[in-house]
Amino acid sequence: MKIDKESIKKIAHLARLEFDENSAEKMSKDMSKILDWVEQLNEVDTSNVEPLTTMSSEVNDMREDKVGTHMSHDEALKNAPKRDSDYFRVPKVLE
Amino acid sequence: MLSEEVKNKYQLVVGLEVHAQLLTKSKIFASDSTEFGNRPNTQVSVITLGHPGTLPKINKKVLEYAIKMGLACNSEITRYNIFSRKNYFYPDLPKGYQITQDKGPICVGGVVPIILSDGTEKEIRLNRIHMEEDAGKSIHLAGEPDTLVDFNRAGTPLVEIVSEPDIRTSEEAYAFLAEIKKLVKYLEICDGNMEEGSLRCDANVSIMLKGAKEYGKKVEVKNMNSFRNVARAIDHEFERQVELVERGEEIISETRTFDANTCTTASMRTKEDLNDYRYFPEPDLSPVVISEEWLNSVKSKMPALPKELYHKFMDQYGLPSYDAGVLTEQKEMALWFEEICQHTQNFKAASNWMMGPVKSFLNESNLNISEFPIQAGTLAELVFLVDEGKVSHTMASQKIYPELLKGNSESPLQVAHRLNLIQESDEESLKPIVENVLAENSSKVAEYKSGKKGLMGMFMGEVMKQSKGKADPKVASKLLSELLEN
Structure with a gap:
């Protein structure tokens, strides 16, 4: 599968990743190669196989509706790049 | 202004998406409290904040509540439930994805019956009801360079109720919402308070020429905080779209926000036209299987x-x-x-x-x-x-x-x-009063007998007065008639 430069740009935007424009060519080649390799799986007939959604065979791993302990407020905000006494602060999202 | 004649050429088509916050004590995937109105960022945990290496674990009550809603709407209950990741970046979503249900929602189909003001009943079909987590709350203050984020709400359980595009007027939309609110309150799964955001509604609005088979391009309208505003937003959007089409312009599929002050809608998030949520199954949650026994126990608890x-x-x-x-x-x-x-x-x-x-x-x-x-x-x-x-x-x-x-x-x-209010309803005790009234008003009695039947009211009034309001009117009028006709 051929991944063109536009796709690279779109994927980078969706993942909010930056990349060097000069490496776009190489990246698109690499990604195409990776996909080609994975595409070998298409050779297997899976028409009668349910898609795998989880690695474990466990089901119904549930909690009762009980309130547990919270993180302290200070701890919660500790790693925030920017904060005030109450809130996480982020660059303005609405105009 | 559009003339009624022009408007009448078009049919409004609306589908609603209603988010209802579930009344659980703890969050959907963590044990943080869901209580409303506390100090920001005090009801959080490493799971809610999306710290690396943490794993969600589902609250059983959320499934029970979602099943209840499905049963109330005659939906089909999905027995094997998995969750999906909806990937997007927004500061109130710490993990970079929302855990929701994509394929295989817990409730499939169903109907919500509505009653319109003229008494007609109509059924609005549901597409689905699924479970998901709420995001945190972003606060945008005027003059403030930053957006403030509170994660107390992040991870609060929601059910999203998605209707089919069966709604044809803003009154029907209003009635649908009122019915959903009534249902969630009867089921005691949500407090139904739209002003406080425990019930939220987005509207997908499109128009088509009457009799057309295919719907027009739909516009999603957000940010309505009352039933009335949902109706207003729909009415406005209908007019706006009709005007566009009449001018020969095209309707753009987009998200618009409603402004309650002007009762109009404005385009938002054009930057995120690229929205591509790249859903995939959430590998951190094991599937939930709803057994016959579990389903029956929920059924038995239905009010x-x-x-x-x-x-x-x-x-x-x-x-x-x-x-x-x-x-x-x-x-x-x-x-x-x-x-x-x-x-x-x-x-x-x-x-x-x-x-x-x-x-x-x-x-x-x-x-x-x-x-x-x-x-x-x-x-x-x-x-x-x-x-x-x-x-x-x-x-x-x-x-x-x-x-x-x-x-x-x-x-x-x-x-x-x-208070001495017992009515004199036995004839024996009322008779002397009635006789007394007639005796005191002999001239009126004569007038009555000569045909002035309207005097009956005056006799009744006198009887009521003399009995201090305690005469049973039925008995008193019977006695009066008897005595007067003699």
Whole structure:
């Protein structure tokens, strides 16, 4: 599968990743190669196989509706790049 | 302005997406409290904040509540449930994805019956109901360079109820929302408060020429914080789209935000036209299988639903549709009415008491029916006193009812005796009064006999006056007629 430069740009935007424009060519080649390799799986007939959604065979791993302990407020905000006494602060999202 | 003639060429088509916050104590995937209104960022955990290496674990109650909603709407309940990741970046979503259900929502299909103001009933089909987590709250203050984020709400369980595009007028949209609110409150799974955001609604609005087979391009409208605003936004959007089409312009599929001050919508998030959520199965949660046994236990806990009670009140108690609608507006009110009907057979009188004096007392004192000072059985006794002719309806509502509201343990009959309100309904005790009235008004009696039948009212008035209002009008008028016709 051929991944063109536009796709690279779109994927980078969706993942909010930056990349060097000069490496776009190489990246698109690499990604195409990776996909080609994975595409070998298409050779297997899976028409009668349910898609795998989880690695474990466990089901119904549930909690009762009980309130547990919270993180302290200070701890919660500790790693925030920017904060005030109450809130996480982020660059303005609405105009 | 568009003429009615132009507008009439087009059909409005609306589908609604309603998010209802579930009334669980803890969050959907973590044990943080869901309580509303506390200090920001105090009801959080490493799971809620999306710290690396943490794993979600689902709250069983969320499934139970979602199943209840599905059963109430006649949806098909999916037995094997998985979750998906909806990937997008927004500061109120710490993990960079929302855990939701994509393929295989817990409830598939179903209907919500609505009743319009002219009494017609219509069924709005549901596409699905699925479970998901709420995001945190972003606060954008004017003049503030940053956006402030509070994660107390992040991870609060939601069900998203998605209708089919079956809604054709803003009144239908309003009725649909009112019905959803009534349902979630009857089921006690959500408090239904739209102003506080525990019930939220987005509208997908499109138009087409009447009789057309294919819907037009849909526009998603957000940010309506009341039922009325949903209706206003839909009406505005209809006009805007008709105007565009009439000018030969194209409708763009986009998200628009409603401004309650101007009652208009404006385009938002054009930057994120690239929205591509790249859903994939959430590998951190094991599937949830709903067994026959579990489903039956939820079914056994289902309360009576508004529609069932509405029809019961009409069919079994013979109430008009209006009464049945008012009485089933709130579950507590409906159940209180059910209780009073255990004590009386005069259902219409009981309904009149509920819709009149009881409701106005509750409104004035800002109380719930659960706090009403009179027991259902006691009010039934009062209805009985009136039916029996022991007291007049006027005395019952103006003198006895206010006494009962004081919440003393007196029975209506005791109050009637104490205030000397028992009607003279036996002929023997009323007869002397009637005779006296006629004797005192002999000239009027003569006029009556010569054909001035209108004087009957005046005789009745005199009898009431002399009996201090205690004469049973039916008996008094019977006696008067008998004596006058002789």
